[in-house]
Amino acid sequence: MLIKRQSSECLSVVAFLLISTLFCGMLSSVSADKSDMVYQGTDPCDYIENLSFDSTSANASVSWQTELGPRLPGSNASANLRLSIIENLTDFSFTESSHQRENFTLTNLVGTYSPANSTGQNVVLVAHYDSRFMADRDDNESMIYLPIDGANDGASGVAVLIEMGKIIPSMELNHDVTLFFTDAEDQGTPSYPKTWSYGADAWVENLTEDYRDNISAYIVVDMIGDAFLDFTKVSYTSNDLWDTVTPITAALGMMENQVDCYGNLGQPIYDSSKTRSVIDDHIAAHQAGIPAINFIDLNYGENASFFGGYWHTHDDTADKVSAESLGLIGNILELGLVSSAWTLTEEPSENNANDNEANSNDGGNSQAKVENTVEKSKFVGYVAIGIVSLVLITILIVDIRNAKQ
Ligand SMILES: [Zn+2]
Structure with a gap:
């Protein structure tokens, strides 16, 4: 005992x-816990010589998209564009989801690349693929109720995402990347904020908690093809995530008075001293607690004012978009991914x-x-x-x- x-x-x-x-x-x-996690990418200059984004191909896609005709929600042009994206990016698994809004049905297209060794974190790259149904900023009143080409406002972001989709599978990433082509971003009524970004709103509303929590970065590109490219931070975005942008743009020579990877002084493309406001596809994600940022050039054309220039006019045509600008934004996205700038790791x-x-x-x-x-x-x-x-x-x-x- x-x-x-x-x-x-x-x-x-x-x-x-x-x-x-x-x-x-x-x-x-x-x-x-996610609150202990930080962005701590490696030096972008380590990868600068191996960038492979194809700006010529992106520029050709802008022309091709505008030749499809207006990509209005529910149109054949819209369906053909989605089909082409799915057929081109075979390493991504795509889903479409439709939602009824006002007098149209919008369709979001979401494609994910998930490598075998994925940690589960997800970087979401976002562009709206619809084009505006009217030219409310056009000087010619008889043309106001006709849909625009949307070469910069729509096609430029889509072109960049498609080219990213072609090179992402060879980047040897250890996380998921999702390409989110939103519909009905640009069918809104001025002064009615809720009538814009219907597609992105619907997607965020339908996310599961798990899916949402795995998104380490949600990065919108919109109107980034202007031959006179310049941009700032926009409000209602993640400060921590936006802070990752400065070293990348400096490395690429896009910041005045900053030395790039080759020792040359940069151009005044990204102005880090200003923040602008715009209603766009980043808002709903930001409000849902997802780290979101937006690359958008709000003055379209040489010496254009903000929300002036060719924006929402019939002058938003493919000839106003430059391969070089598409390439700069493409290189930001590529450099951010390969230098692990947009995934979270534990704070040391x-x-x-x-x-x-x-x-x-x-x-x-x-x-x-x-x-x-x-x-x-x-x-x-x-x-x-x-x-x-x-x-x-x-x-x-x-x-x-x-x-x-
Ligand atoms: Zn627009």
Whole structure:
């Protein structure tokens, strides 16, 4: 009896140890809360010489899209464009979803590339593929109620996404990338904010919590083909995510007074000192807590005013769009993806940060370091669980033998 009581006490202690160790093991195994996660991409200049975005092909797509005719929700041109995207990007799995709004049915097109080693994080690239049904900003009043070509306002963003879709599978990424072609962004009525971005709104409304939480970045490109490209940050977007843009644009020579990867002073394309406001496909995502940003050039044409120039006129034609501008935006997206700028990793502790600093001379990268530390703590947790389990089993065997005696 005495031996048995001692064994029971021993068992209680071991059970306590086991539970505590299991708990610690679980703590070290479970990925960190999203609030502890940060963007910490690697140096964009490491990848600058291997950029492969095809700006000529993107420019040709702009012309092709406008030749389809107005891509109004529910039109044949709209359906043909979706079909062409699906047929061109065979490494992506596509779904379409339709929603009734006002007097039309919109159709969102969503394609995802998911590599075998995906962490599950998802970078979503977004462009509206519809074109505006009227030219409300056109000087010629007799032409106001005719749909526009939408070469810059619609086709330019789609062209960039299609070209991205062609090169993403060879980037060796370890996360998902989704291309989201929104419908009915541009069918709205001025002064009625809710009549714009119907497609993006509907998509956000129908997201599951899990899907939403896995989106590390939601990046809109809209009106980015202007031959006189310039842009700023826009309001209702993620500051943390937008902060990743500065080193990438500087690396590409798109910031005045900043030196690019080749040591040359940049051009005044991205102005980091200003923020503009626009209603667009980023709003609903931002309001749903998704880190969202938007690349949009709000003054279309040489010396154009904001929301002036060729915007929403019949002058928004393919000849106003330049391959070079499409290429600059394409290169931002490509560089952001290959340098892991838009996925989240655990914030390094102070000790790790010091280690990283020490390692940075030989090109040590902080992201790999953090992942390594997480793997190590997981390993320690599992070993501890194993040892305690072994001890428990041994004591049980001894206990059973003593009981028999
Ligand atoms: Zn528009």
